[in-house]
Amino acid sequence: MALLVAICGAIGLFSYASMDSFLTRQLDERLAQASRISSAAGRPQSGNPAGRPDPLEGRGQGIGTLIARVSDGAVSSAGFLDDDASRGSLSSTDDQILLDLVPNTAPADRTLSTGTYRLIAVTAPYGDTIVTGLPLAAKQNTLASLVWTMVVVSTGGLVVIGLAGTAMIRRTMKPLEQLSEVATKVSRLPLDAGEVALAVRVPPSAAHPGTEVGSVGYALNKMLDNVSNALEARQESEMKVRQFVADASHELRTPLTAIRGYTELMRMTEHFTPDGAKSLARVQSQSERMTTLVEDLLLLARLDEGQPVKVSDVDLTQLIIETVSDAKVMAPDRIWQLELPKEPVVVRGDATQLHQVLANLLSNARKHTPPGTTVATGMMRSADGSAVLTVTDDGGGIAPDFIDRVFARFARADASRKNPVTIPAAAPTAPTAEGTSGLGLSIVQSIVAAHGGSVSVTSRPGRTEFAVRLPAAP
Numbered sequence: 001m002a003l004l005v006a007i008c009g010a011i012g013l014f015s016y017a018s019m020d021s022f023l024t025r026q027l028d029e030r031l032a033q034a035s036r037i038s039s040a041a042g043r044p045q046s047g048n049p050a051g052r053p054d055p056l057e058g059r060g061q062g063i064g065t066l067i068a069r070v071s072d073g074a075v076s077s078a079g080f081l082d083d084d085a086s087r088g089s090l091s092s093t094d095d096q097i098l099l100d101l102v103p104n105t106a107p108a109d110r111t112l113s114t115g116t117y118r119l120i121a122v123t124a125p126y127g128d129t130i131v132t133g134l135p136l137a138a139k140q141n142t143l144a145s146l147v148w149t150m151v152v153v154s155t156g157g158l159v160v161i162g163l164a165g166t167a168m169i170r171r172t173m174k175p176l177e178q179l180s181e182v183a184t185k186v187s188r189l190p191l192d193a194g195e196v197a198l199a200v201r202v203p204p205s206a207a208h209p210g211t212e213v214g215s216v217g218y219a220l221n222k223m224l225d226n227v228s229n230a231l232e233a234r235q236e237s238e239m240k241v242r243q244f245v246a247d248a249s250h251e252l253r254t255p256l257t258a259i260r261g262y263t264e265l266m267r268m269t270e271h272f273t274p275d276g277a278k279s280l281a282r283v284q285s286q287s288e289r290m291t292t293l294v295e296d297l298l299l300l301a302r303l304d305e306g307q308p309v310k311v312s313d314v315d316l317t318q319l320i321i322e323t324v325s326d327a328k329v330m331a332p333d334r335i336w337q338l339e340l341p342k343e344p345v346v347v348r349g350d351a352t353q354l355h356q357v358l359a360n361l362l363s364n365a366r367k368h369t370p371p372g373t374t375v376a377t378g379m380m381r382s383a384d385g386s387a388v389l390t391v392t393d394d395g396g397g398i399a400p401d402f403i404d405r406v407f408a409r410f411a412r413a414d415a416s417r418k419n420p421v422t423i424p425a426a427a428p429t430a431p432t433a434e435g436t437s438g439l440g441l442s443i444v445q446s447i448v449a450a451h452g453g454s455v456s457v458t459s460r461p462g463r464t465e466f467a468v469r470l471p472a473a474p
């Protein structure tokens with residue numbers, strides 16, 4: 001539309017300039033003819049040299065013609081033919097304008113008391129200067145009519161072209177809306193994990209390679225097919241790995257139980273040297289650790305399979321009191337604090353799994369903070385009625401480059417490579433005396449997700465907070 005407006009403007013300017021030039025040339029021809037007639041009509045009569053006839057009385061002059069005689073530096077006579085062919089007079093203020101005209105030069109436009117004229121001054125053979133003028137009103141009216149015609153026609157044409165062009169462009173670009181809708185739907189799909197059904201495609205009407213838009217739609221469908229195949233392969237690989245982990249964990253439970261049983265039996269029935277007793281105790285502790293790891297893997301496998309949660313009313317306030325009391329016994333060198341509401345907070349969920357969520361968070365804070373650290377466990381209701389459980393410590397904080405992976409399975413930061421100020425305080429680190437598997441926070445996230453909630457972490461040196469949000473019981 002901007003280009004069309006520019007074109008119409010250029011055409012209008014060219015047309016105006018051409019018409020103005022044509023009308024001016026035509027007017028100059030008439031003015032030259034009128035000047036010759038007026039000069040001949042103002043010639044003194046033979047035998048009466050003192051008589052100077054009025055040039056305006058000459059035959060052949062048109063309506064509106066202005067003629068003036070300049071003699072001895074003054075205007076001796078001046079007038080114009082009125083519409084009724086009578087003689088019209090000029091005002092005294094017009095005399096100076098007429099006297100300022102240079103004889104025998106190109107015509108000039110001047111504004112007089114009776115209107116705008118195109119004037120020419122010619123020195124007659126008998127010595128007087130005859131000024132002849134024609135009115136510019138007709139020319140100006142013609143140009144004004146041309147301008148209005150161009151404006152009306154251009155405006156009407158631009159409106160029609162704008163409406164028709166808009167309709168055509170929208171019809172032509174409508175397939176792009178379908179492409180945009182498909183791309184938007186795909187962008188909202190959760191493609192990062194789980195089984196994904198990528199069934200969204202561009203309609204065939206917008207996916208044929210015959211046009212530019214169709215080529216884009218066809219290419220988009222090909223890309224979606226490739227992504228869908230990749231997601232299916234990823235899902236199949238994940239399922240195989242999960243099934244392997246579940247099967248291996250299940251099969252490991254029996255030999256681990258046997259190892260622990262025989263170890264206990266040998267400690268009760270056999271006598272060992274101090275080194276032998278120490279080695280046997282080491283075997284027992286490692287078998288217990290492996291049993292815990294196997295149980296964690298089995299729990300994650302069950303959660304991945306989407307097994308339903310055994311739902312019941314759980315008093316989170318009482319659960320927090322009991323779990324923090326257990327943590328005090330295990331780590332009396334930490335400062336354990338409770339921040340609980342006066343009224344009980346009840347949610348719907350599996351009490352055993354929710355206990356494991358809180359126990360893992362407290363264990364995490366205990367394992368990765370130095371003695372004397374304050375660990376505060378809080379509970380509150382949010383504005384939407386959900387229950388928010390927080391575990392906060394004033395340890396060194398989680399390293400910024402590790403916080404995004406803190407809930408990943410087997411994710412452990414190497415404490416030996418960190419400055420003591422930036423050692424992760426509430427995230428898995430390198431194995432300590434108790435050892436960590438890197439599954440604790442992953443189990444927390446999986447259990448909370450199975451209960452329809454969410455877990456988040458914020459950390460800076462001196463403050464690390466894990467927040468678990470669970471839907472409130474009806």
